[in-house]
Each structure stands twice: as C-alpha cells, then as structure tokens.
Amino acid sequence: MTGHSPMVSLRIPEDHILELDRLVGFDGMRNRSDVIRFAVRKYLSDEHQVTGERVQVDLGPDLSSRMEDFCRLHGERPDTVLRQAAREHIRRVSIGDAEIGDLISSRMNELRERSNDDSNAI
Numbered sequence: 001m002t003g004h005s006p007m008v009s010l011r012i013p014e015d016h017i018l019e020l021d022r023l024v025g026f027d028g029m030r031n032r033s034d035v036i037r038f039a040v041r042k043y044l045s046d047e048h049q050v051t052g053e054r055v056q057v058d059l060g061p062d063l064s065s066r067m068e069d070f071c072r073l074h075g076e077r078p079d080t081v082l083r084q085a086a087r088e089h090i091r092r093v094s095i096g097d098a099e100i101g102d103l104i105s106s107r108m109n110e111l112r113e114r115s116n117d118d119s120n121a122i
Contacts (some may be wrong), residue, residue, distance in 0.1 A: 057082065 023035045059067060067078055 018031070018037055020032045020035045023029060024031055029035045029038060067081065070076065071081065
C-alpha cells in the first residue's frame, strides 16, 4: 500500500497512540498505519455508522455476559441483536398502544350511545 495512497496527518491523544501500539502485531498489522487503516475501513463499512444514529447502552455485567454468550452461540453481532430487540419492543408496544386506543374508542362509543339513549327517553 506504500506510495499508492495519499498521506494524511492527524493529531490524536497519547492514550490512543498507546492503544494503537498495543494492537500492532495482531492480525497481520505491522505498524500504526495498518491499525489505523483497519479502523477506518471498519468504521466506513459498518452500516449503522453511515445510516443511523449511534446509541451507547450500558448493559451491566450480567446482561453483557449473556449477550456475549448469545452472540457466540448464534454467530450474531451485538449491534444486530440490539437493533432487532429494539424493533421487536417498539412493535410490541405499538400493538399494545393500538389495542388500548381501540378499547378507549370502543368505551367512548358505548358512553355516547348510552347518553343518546338517555336523551331519547325523555
């Protein structure tokens, strides 16, 4: 990749540099540039980074452990599992809200009919 791509300079905090250095040598990454290129590639390829809003959730130790086990067992990514869980929760609550709305409308209609019947009896 040397010589074929433009060079970009940036400033990053020292603790980030220490983390970059810690990753050098893993998964064929020979230097900081390899680590940074990998991180940029990953960031640009993640669909939620480009098309959606990022939300950070603290699952706590118990749920984090269960999520890790679930993802390992089912070959899922945590972000995929959480997106699906959010969709399902919103769907379920929306159905519940619609049912409540229907019950309220039905009860209001009963009260209107009763009120009309009472006014017609006079």
